[in-house]
Amino acid sequence: xxxxxxxxxxxxxxxxxxxxxxxxxxxxxxxxxxxxxxxxxxxxxxxxxxxxxxxxxxxxxxxxxxxxxxxxxxxxxxxxxxxxxxxxxxxxxxxxxxxxxxxxxxxxxxxxxxxxxxxxxxxxxxxxxxxxxxxxxxxxxxxxxxxxxxxxxxxxxxxxxxxxxxxxxxxxxxxxxxxxxxxxxxxxxxxxxxxxxxxxxxxxxxxxxxxxxxxxxxxxxxxxxxxxxxxxxxxxxxxxxxxxxxxxxxxxxxxxxxxxxxxxxxxxxxxxxxxxxxxxxxxxxxxxxxxxxxxxxxxxxxxxxxxxxxxxxxxxxxxxxxxxxxxxxxxxxxxxxxxxxxxxxxxxxxxxxxxxxxxxxxxxxxxxxxxx
Amino acid sequence: xxxxxxxxxxxxxxxxxxxxxxxxxxxxxxxxxxxxxxxxxxxxxxxxxxxxxxxxxxxxxxxxxxxxxxxxxxxxxxxxxxxxxxxxxxxxxxxxxxxxxxxxxxxxxxxxxxxxxxxxxxxxxxxxxxxxxxxxxxxxxxxxxxxxxxxxxxxxxxxxxxxxxxxxxxxxxxxxxxxxxxxxxxxxxxxxxxxxxxxxxxxxxxxxxxxxxxxxxxxxxxxxxxxxxxxxxxxxxxxxxxxxxxxxxxxxxxxxxxxxxxxxxxxxxxxxxxxxxxxxxxxxxxxxxxxxxxxxxxxxxxxxxxxxxxxxxxxxxxxxxxxxxxxxxxxxxxxxxxxxxxxxxxxxxxxxxxxxxxxxxxxxxxxxxxxxxxxxxxxxxxxxxxxxxxxxx
Numbered sequence: 001x002x003x004x005x006x007x008x009x010x011x012x013x014x015x016x017x018x019x020x021x022x023x024x025x026x027x028x029x030x031x032x033x034x035x036x037x038x039x040x041x042x043x044x045x046x047x048x049x050x051x052x053x054x055x056x057x058x059x060x061x062x063x064x065x066x067x068x069x070x071x072x073x074x075x076x077x078x079x080x081x082x083x084x085x086x087x088x089x090x091x092x093x094x095x096x097x098x099x100x101x102x103x104x105x106x107x108x109x110x111x112x113x114x115x116x117x118x119x120x121x122x123x124x125x126x127x128x129x130x131x132x133x134x135x136x137x138x139x140x141x142x143x144x145x146x147x148x149x150x151x152x153x154x155x156x157x158x159x160x161x162x163x164x165x166x167x168x169x170x171x172x173x174x175x176x177x178x179x180x181x182x183x184x185x186x187x188x189x190x191x192x193x194x195x196x197x198x199x200x201x202x203x204x205x206x207x208x209x210x211x212x213x214x215x216x217x218x219x220x221x222x223x224x225x226x227x228x229x230x231x232x233x234x235x236x237x238x239x240x241x242x243x244x245x246x247x248x249x250x251x252x253x254x255x256x257x258x259x260x261x262x263x264x265x266x267x268x269x270x271x272x273x274x275x276x277x278x279x280x281x282x283x284x285x286x287x288x289x290x291x292x293x294x295x296x297x298x299x300x301x302x303x304x305x306x307x308x309x310x311x312x313x314x315x316x317x318x319x320x321x322x323x324x325x326x327x328x329x330x331x332x333x334x335x336x337x338x339x340x341x342x343x344x345x346x347x348x349x350x351x352x353x354x355x356x357x358x359x360x361x362x363x364x365x366x367x368x369x370x371x372x
Numbered sequence: 373x374x375x376x377x378x379x380x381x382x383x384x385x386x387x388x389x390x391x392x393x394x395x396x397x398x399x400x401x402x403x404x405x406x407x408x409x410x411x412x413x414x415x416x417x418x419x420x421x422x423x424x425x426x427x428x429x430x431x432x433x434x435x436x437x438x439x440x441x442x443x444x445x446x447x448x449x450x451x452x453x454x455x456x457x458x459x460x461x462x463x464x465x466x467x468x469x470x471x472x473x474x475x476x477x478x479x480x481x482x483x484x485x486x487x488x489x490x491x492x493x494x495x496x497x498x499x500x501x502x503x504x505x506x507x508x509x510x511x512x513x514x515x516x517x518x519x520x521x522x523x524x525x526x527x528x529x530x531x532x533x534x535x536x537x538x539x540x541x542x543x544x545x546x547x548x549x550x551x552x553x554x555x556x557x558x559x560x561x562x563x564x565x566x567x568x569x570x571x572x573x574x575x576x577x578x579x580x581x582x583x584x585x586x587x588x589x590x591x592x593x594x595x596x597x598x599x600x601x602x603x604x605x606x607x608x609x610x611x612x613x614x615x616x617x618x619x620x621x622x623x624x625x626x627x628x629x630x631x632x633x634x635x636x637x638x639x640x641x642x643x644x645x646x647x648x649x650x651x652x653x654x655x656x657x658x659x660x661x662x663x664x665x666x667x668x669x670x671x672x673x674x675x676x677x678x679x680x681x682x683x684x685x686x687x688x689x690x691x692x693x694x695x696x697x698x699x700x701x702x703x704x705x706x707x708x709x710x711x712x713x714x715x716x717x718x719x720x721x722x723x724x725x726x727x728x729x730x731x732x733x734x735x736x737x738x739x740x741x742x743x744x745x746x747x748x749x750x751x752x753x754x755x756x757x758x759x760x761x762x763x764x765x
Contacts, residue, residue, distance in 0.1 A: 003375065268761060281695050281751065370662065372658060372659070
């Protein structure tokens with residue numbers, strides 16, 4: 001942990017930036033977002049096959065390439081910058097992380113190589129009607145039948161739940177919260193894509209009618225692993241938020257340099273210039289929160305992970321919303337149109353703020369960690 | 373989170389730790405974390421501590437050996453400041469000479485100036501004060517009007533400087549003065565070194581809103597200094613001054629950070645003691661203050677790490693001052709709100725407790741060292757590349 005990126009990490013960033021400049025253009029984002037298809041299968045294959053991104057931070061013995069979270073953070077930051085529409089967050093930050101933390105070596109061996117190779121789209125189905133990312137929010141019932149398990153009930157707001165080949169479902173048995181693997185094509189599973197305010201990230205409602213499921217890890221012992229995976233996911237989401245905000249601010253600043261009113265570029269007025277400066281200050285501060293989280297993960301500093309995750313989630317969420325709102329404001333009326341991309345970032349910001357739990361939820365988690 | 377330093381400095385780090393453990397005792401240990409860049413609290417103790425550091429050879433680590441320094445690299449300086457901050461040693465009283473004038477002389481001073489002044493800064497024999505701001509030249513420093521005219525082999529100085537930090541303690545002043553009477557703005561300025569102890573120099577304390585006398589105004593009435601006591605070229609004082617302001621203070625970020633962390637700990641203790649955390653609004657305010665202090669820490673470590681790698685620090689190095697100064701003020705407001713009615717009572721003679729003093733002194737932080745409005749211009753223009761404000765021709 002050295003609080004700075006290496007040359008290799010900078011090269012990874014440059015490679016990804018040019019990749020997404022080619023494969024996740026604004027037109028691509030709009031096309032996928034409005035079609036409801038969720039992703040471009042060709043680009044997904046390139047992410048897995050050409051770049052090996054799905055398994056970047058997964059150990060080599062499980063099919064990954066064994067890099068660290070700093071590298072993975074760079075990936076999310078660049079994806080956030082490009083507003084990439086793909087089930088990458090669900091597959092890598094949620095499903096793969098959960099498999100790494102669930103204490104079930106066999107399940108990790110069975111599923112992670114497929115995820116790393118790019119063939120498997122996966123997600124974590126945790127939230128239900130209340131939308132809470134908490135242990136108490138898990139009410140879906142799992143029952144033991146004939147030596148196996150079945151699920152009955154519903155999950156909703158599941159990220160990319162309608163696209164996933166593999167669903168990791170948190171459900172409740174009489175012993176408590178347990179984790180189950182469900183095939184996306186299982187009988188007794190009905191999936192409905194939900195129309196989302198932020199069209200760049202899909203969500204689905206899943207209904208289980210005695211759907212067959214495989215128990216992962218210990219019955220009743222799943223929550224600590226899920227919680228730990230969510231902490232990692234929060235830090236990775238923070239990196240994605242930093243990337244999105246940086247793009248939104250860049251666009252606003254470039255516009256402020258060329259848009260003229262009263263015969264001067266609007267960026268020469270302190271009303272605009274100082275707003276841009278304040279937004280950059282928030283962005284750089286949020287960067288510290290997100291990068292600090294990545295470095296804590298790579299240092300395996302378990303005592304600090306939850307604190308760093310809650311901090312990163314709160315700060316980067318609020319920052320992205322502030323920056324994306326400021327970007328609309330700086331663009332003026334053109335920023336209010338459907339044609340201009342400012343609203344894509346604004347909506348991604350707001351959906352990300354709520355995703356994985358609101359800032360209020362993460363402030364509570366932080367308060368608990370700090371003992372206040 | 374801790375900075376990791378390579379094995380190459382392990383011995384040095386151990387040397388620093390051992391020395392601090394042996395010398396930060398008694399009265400010095402009782403003043404852990406005391407003082408600040410403009411806080412003159414416990415001045416005599418801090419000055420004695422600086423002399424202790426000097427005797428141990430811990431001042432001017434990066435300065436050349438021939439002028440009394442240790443000739444060490446940035447890595448060692450940062451290791452030292454890091455351990456210094458961890459140990460909570462008092463905030464050094466002689467920062468003006470050590471962190472501003474000294475590095476300026478190392479970079480731009482003549483051989484004779486270096487030999488004359490640097491060893492005495494390191495020996496804590498001569499303290500320095502900065503003569504930059506004037507009543508009519510605050511954020512717009514190029515508007516300085518203090519004049520210096522040649523009279524034989526001396527400069528004769530007339531004018532007024534203001535906001536000289538710890539000016540009452542200064543033995544010498546470095547003064548930005550107009551040496552070409554017909555010049556305008558940035559041209560025709562020179563950086564003069566002026567002895568404070570002479571009839572033509574009058575230093576008066578400015579009582580701040582904290583009822584303390586950390587700042588001073590300096591009146592020059594036919595004050596004199598030797599003709600060769602100009603740093604850099606005559607007429608190039610603006611360049612010299614900007615060089616000082618631009619000196620990378622990566623290593624000095626850490627002690628200030630520690631001060632903020634101590635205040636945060638005190639705020640948490642206060643909030644617990646007063647049961648304020650049961651109130652959701654107070655709890656949120658305390659949490660947000662904690663977050664901002666943690667973010668400042670990571671931001672500083674990012675900058676330090678980049679300096680150690682030999683990289684140019686990123687945008688965070690420029691935004692950090694604006695962030696830290698505004699968030700520190702917010703933190704002070706939260707602490708005062710939680711302290712409630714009892715926090716509104718001061719001691720005899722307007723004696724302030726640590727919380728009150730920090731709360732009041734923090735108001736200066738968004739003004740000195742480039743006011744927040746100037747910081748926003750710098751961030752907007754230098755970092756983001758936005759067009760400059762139209763300025764008078």
